[in-house]
Structures are given as C-alpha cells and as structure tokens.
Amino acid sequence: MITDRPLVAMEAEFGVIGALFIKPDLIETIGATLGAADFHDQDVAEIYTLILAARSAGRPADPVSIADIRHELTSGELTLVRAAEIMNSVPSAANGIEYARIVVERSKARKIAIIGQSIIDMASHARPLAGIIADAQEAVLALNSEDDEPDVITLREALGPVVDEMDARFNGEGINGHATGLKDLDELLQGLRGSHVIIIAGRPGTGKTTLGLGIAEQLTIRDGKSALVFSLEMSAKELSKRSLASSSAVTLGNIDTGQAMASGEQIVRITGAVSKMSQADLRICQKGGLPLSRIRNIARFQHKAKPLDLIVIDYIGLIAPEAGSRQQNRNLELGAISRGIKGMAKELNVPVIVLAQLNRSIETRSSKKPQMSDLRDSGEIEQDADIIMIAHRDAESDLGRSGVTEIDVVKHRHASVGHCLLQHQGEFARFVNYAGQREQQQEQEARPPAPRTSKSLLNTFNPQGGF
Template identity: 30%
Template sequence: MAEALRKQAAAETPLFREAPHNLEAEQALLGAILVNNDAFYRVSDFLKSSHFYEPLHRKIYEVAADMVRMGKIANPVTMKTFLPADEKVGEMTVTQYLARLAAEAVTVINAGDYGRAIYDLATRRALITVGEDMVNIAFDAPVDMSPGAQIEDAERRLFELAETGRYDGGFETFSDAVNLAIDMAGAAYQRDGHLSGVSTGLRDLDQRMGGLQASDLIILAGRPGMGKTSLATNIAFNIAQAYEPVQQADGSFSAKNGGVVGFFSLEMSSEQLATRIISEQTEIPSSKIRRGEISEGEFERLVACSQVMQKIPLFIDQTGGISIAQLTARARRLKRQRGLDVIVVDYVQLMQGSSAKSSQNRVQEITEITTGLKALAKELNVPIIALSQLSRQVESREDKRPQLSDLRESGSIEQDADVVLFVFREEYYISNREPEPGTQEHLDWQTKLAAAQGRAEVIIAKQRHGPTGTVSLAFQAQFTRFSDLADDARLPEHFE
C-alpha cells in the first residue's frame, strides 16, 4: 500500500518547477513606460532592471531608464537603435516587439501595481536561491565550516534580501556608484548644518568630520577618567533627540535629521546609562540622583525629563561579554524592526570573538571583533562608534596626549578604523599632581589648573576622508556633559 502511494506521489510530482515570474506584468509595465515616460518615476525608486525575469525585458528597462534620466524621450522609435536588431521574439523582431508593447500598454495609473508585482516575484526568486544554497551547503559542508557559521551566513543573506529586495553582491557599475555619491550630496544639502553624515550635536566636531559617515568604523579611545563613555552617551543622545523621520517612496522611513541609535553597553547597566543621560539633561549631578539627595523641584525636573526621553529612539542592550556574532544578529534585528542609523559599542575589549581559535589568542580575537564591526557598518550602512581602552604607556610619558600606538592590541584597531578619536582632559592629570600648598609651585599649579578647568580635547588621530587635528570642547564633570566651547571669537560684541 505504502509503495503504491509513493509511486502515485512520484507520478504526480512535476519533474521541473519554473521560478515564479509574470511576463504579462513585465510587458504591461514596459508598455506603460514606452507610451508615457512618467510611468518610470512610479517604479524607479524600488525597481531595478535585475528584477525582471526575461533578459530582453531587463535590457529594454535599462535602456529606457538611461534615456529618461538623461531627459530624452524613450519610445519604440528612439530606443530601437540601442537594442539588438537581429534578436527575435518568436516571429517578431525587437523593433516590432517594442511597437506591440506600446500598442497594448496599460495606463500609467497601474504602473506602480505592476512594478510591485515584478519586485515581489524577484524577491521570491532570490529567496529560492538562498534556500537552495542553504540546503546544498548543509549537505556538503566543508570540514572547517561550523553550523553556526552557516547560520550566520544565511542570516546575513536574508537580511540583505529583506533590506534591498535582492541578493547579488559582486560588481556594480561606476554609474551606480556616481548616483549614490550624488544622492549623498543631495542629502547633505537638505540636512541641517549641510553635513554629509549624521550630526553628533557638537558643532566643532561636525565641522572637522562632516558628521558621522555611513559605513564608517569610528574608534573612540581614552584612558580611564577621560570621559570617553560620557562623550559616547552625549553623542548618542544628541542623535536620538534630533531624530526627524521622513517617508520614502516604498513606504519605509529614513532619518532626515538625527537617527535611531542602538547602544551596546557591555560595561554599565541600562539604568546607569539612563542616569548619566538624565543628569546631563537636567543638570543634576548623578551622584545626588543615586543617593536621593535631591529637592522636590529637582525631582519634578527629573520626571519631566523622563517623559520627554521616553519618546526618543535610543535602544540599549546591556548584555555583558557579547560576541561579535550576537551583536551582529541583534543589530540586524533592530534595523528590521525599528530602523537603525548609528551603533555605539562600549567597549571593544569587553567583547568576545565567535570562533574557538581566536579566543585562544587575544590579538586574534580583537582582530576578529574589529573586522566584524567594520563589515557590519558596511552591511547596515550605518556609522559604528566603538570605544576602546588605551595602554598604560601613556602614563609614562611627559605629554599624556594619546597616540595611535597607544591603542591596546593597536594593529587591527588602527587598521580597520576609518576614524580614530582620542579623548584627553589635561585637567585630570593636573588635579592629581597638587604640590605643597603655599609654595610658588602651588601658585603655578593653580594657574595651570584654572586654564585647563572645564576643557577637553578630542584628538582626531586618523580620518580616511578628512583632516586630522584637535577639537576643543567644554566638559562639565558633575553632569558628565561635553558641549561646544564658547570662544571669545564667537561671543556677541559687547560695549563698555
């Protein structure tokens, strides 16, 4: 009985299943574009030539797109010279086929629906490709590929598919790259401050860096007590507070100003991080908040601040010792569910590698982590601010300003980073070297301390697409707040 059922099932199963497609929808859309070029703009934001199933349709759409973008008319007469004249479509030439498409065209009103149908079917075909690859790799996995590595690869491919509607990789034309560069310039022109990247909320730092650039790995390093975590939380809050979404053609939202921030806090709990931010915003010292030494008026300020902050798109993950694979998976998930414009990691040395081999060697592990962070920044197309410790050799020098060689396990960090920032506060070192009171040295020390008080330096030691140098900032230690420095040159004129 079972054997008979198996034979019957085998007989009913088709030997060949064609990938999902709809040639009629492709023909209808191309016809609409040929009759009225405005139809192209209904689909150009999400539909690429690679989404068409029929190779000839891909070519027709590509030629039409190039002509429309150049301001030329795309119709059967103007396009025929750019298409293969000797190719046949059944009994028709390509020229006759173009005329048939135009003659049987749908109205421009339906163009968006046909474009969406073509896009969805292309996504299904890409899903089939990913699924087939998963099955084939699982059956014939190489010895050095663990199941975890395959899951990570499959998740990455599925994420790319969800984000872009296609999975291809490989080369792209230079014209596509130029279009992306022009789009970036246009976005910078429209954004507040005319920055090409996301504004940090600190004017002088933005002027040097042009904001935080998408796909950049930004290392923020400093010795303990310099305030690197404070600077990172200040920047994260400024970006989240300035978030201004704008709807795209495909219905999704992107940030016109500010952005959604994912903060991976490996050192502090989410409650400690929130206390720091509340202290900065309300100007109530965090030590007073923790001890409960606040007045009724201060408590009301805390409550009012918390109500405003609840609407801010700042998401905190407080998992300690997170691996680069876990961080990558959670960042992808956040981008899919809530959107994601900036990632902050506090800090690199508390992270773990994913492979057993790298965990045996700390330098190799840090290399895997920084390489993974740079790859994630490119994949998600967001800037990643990763905090890092500095080695103790800084303390043995007379000038305590950090250098690139001071980065712990510096080789890979320095190599993978697009930008390296050092936080330096001379006030910290001067205040720890107080001489005997009443002496000339003590008077000199007081003068130096007064000059350094409330000031901090952010040293841009490396920047791939901009100048290096030093940015001076104001620092209020009791509120852990960095802000722009009010120089005399920027103060309004005053008269005696």
C-alpha cells in the same frame, strides 16, 4: 492551486546551459548573478564552470571547446557527450535569463531547508541555548542579506548619491550624516556617515562612555532618530541614570541620593527630561561578554525591526572571543573583531562608534599626549577605522582640572585631521561646547593682521608674466 515549491528545477538548469551554448552573449549577464554552487546537478555545475572558463580565455563556449579544456567530468561522464545532450534538449535561448532566476531561487530554497534542518539538529546539542539561538539567527539573516545589491554598478549610478548630497548641502541641509550636537566636533567630523567605524579612544576617566552615549542621546532624544548601545560593562540602569542627569541638568549626585526630589525646580527638570527620554528610540543591550557574532546578530535583528541610525559599542576590549576560536593571542582576536565591526557597519549602512582603551605606556612617557599607536592590543583597529579620535585631559593643568578635554581626530578618511576642545561636565555626565574656544577664535578673528615685511611680500610674490 500549487502550494509546494520544488527544491530542484532540472529543466531550468539544463535551460541555462543550453541558452549559453546557443547564445554566448548571455554569459556575462547570467554570470553576474548565477554561481556554479547554485546548480543542484554536479555535472551541470561543472559544465557551467567550463563555459565561464572558456569565455574568460577568449575561446568559443561550445561543447567541443569545453571538452578540450576538460575531457571528463567528475562523475565519469565524457564532457562532450553530456554537454551535447543538454544543448540538444534546449530549443531556444530566449528564456535563458528567466531560467537563471529560477535556478538561483531554487538554490536559496535548498539553503533554507538545510538551515532548518541544522536548527533542528542544534536544538538537541548540549550547548547554551543563547548560543544556539545566535547561530540560528546568524544563518537565517546571512541568507536574507544575500544579493541585496548588485556586484557591480556603473560610475553613473555611483555618482547619483554624490550629486544628491551636494544639492542637499547647497540647500542648507547641513553636514553629511548625523551631527553629534557638539559644534566644534561636528566641524571636524563632518557628520557620522553610514558604514563608517568611529573609534573614540582614551585612558580611563577621560569621558569615552560619556561622549559615545552623549552622541546617541543627541540623535535619539533631540533629533528623533534610532540608536542601539551595546554596554558590555555598565548596566542599563547606570546608563539611564547618566542620561537622565545629562538631559535634565540635575547632578548625578542628587539623582543618586534622591535629593533631587526635595527641589521643585529639579523635579520640573527631571519630569521634562523623562518625558522626552520616554519617547526616544534609544535601545540598550546590557549583556556582558558577548562575542562579535552575537553583537552582529542582535544589531541585524534590531535594524530589521526598525532601522537604526547609530550603533555604539562600549567597548571593544570587552568583546569576547568566539566559541572555539583558534586565534593564538588577543591581538589577532581584536584584529578579527575590528574587521567584523567594519563588515557590520557596511552591511547595515549604519555608523558604528566603538570605544577603545589606550595602552598604559603613555603614563611612562615624558609627553602624556596620546597618539594613534597607543591604541591597546591591535594595530588593525587603526587600519579598519574610518575615524579615530582620542580624548585627552591634562589633569595637571588648570584647564584639565576644570574639565576641558582635547578631542584629537588623528585619522579621518574623508576630511582633514585636527583637534577641538570640549567641556566635560562630570556632575551632569555630559560634554558641552567649550565657550573658551569660541572666545579665542573670536579674538583671533578680531585681531588686526600682522604687518607684512618686504621679505614676506617677496616670498608670496607670484609674477604672472616673464621678462
């Protein structure tokens, strides 16, 4: 019984080249999965590159043609001589695709060996152990995620999920993606979908954390899904206290002071909430000062252990720069972080909610209503995000003082922008649907339409025929 796996398969490498010379029609099929870097022999890798170049230029892919492109290989061997030797050693193209699979497999095995050696080397470095572990995890998980999906799919394959989604919506399965539990907000967002980055921005005290955590609670406590929250500022204890207040409808003050234990009704509420919360798959990472590479590694690990339905990062401004980063300013750093978050959402196919601060400049403007350009430090956040919503509460109005908060969706790649009102219940650390908005909508729907004037009739008249 063979237990060892050779790290190099020269016969397979020669077999691929010979098969391509004999049957050039295999070039597109093999070229979609096999790269020049997968070959161990440098001469073979260069010949493979020349075959692809000849095919791309519309020239015959044979030893004479590739020798015309490059007379001599890097090793000093004549291209024609080396290519002819390989071609003559391969009798048939029948197993070309299988040879290519073996070459890719051996290439990955060599990468694993290199990673293993690098981990051994890193272990002796005078660096924080947490950083070494993060680098090791990233290297292994990055290798594992290679080639999970094809580089190219047909339109027919791409249409499959679209048709399935339409069918699900037609059969009453609701919005696409996950619901926030807030009806008016769900109507705007049309679901939190995999690979989307959703920015929740606002000035301090507008409820960004409350909204982000509330959505995670909706998915995990009420809908039985899984979420991971990176709380870079607040401790897990503080988050769980807020979650308990939100789920039990017992005020934060009574939970903080312990006064809730003096009320039988509140004890019943807390007991019921704890029972539900203890069954929820809501995971919290409370480590502060994490760079994005570490956040991605943790998310990958957690997603592999049990698939996640949502990731929340509170907040982007607290993500640390990478060790040895050469970015010249924070704006460039946040741009790189923003692109990395989008990459993570796409890789894991999980919606990522990212909380963000707004610039203080809005406080000096006559209009205090925030805009997308008020996102702090980086305009690239605007570009990478799929959805941007800004929380705003007018502290000078009666509605604002009562907790009514405007959620302004200023960017949405897959639906119209708009706004809605939510009721912030600070004592319970939660948002709920704003009843006043429902009443306004019902009043407008019940109001008789305004009489139409002759002018309005003429403006909308669209004759079907002509004179």
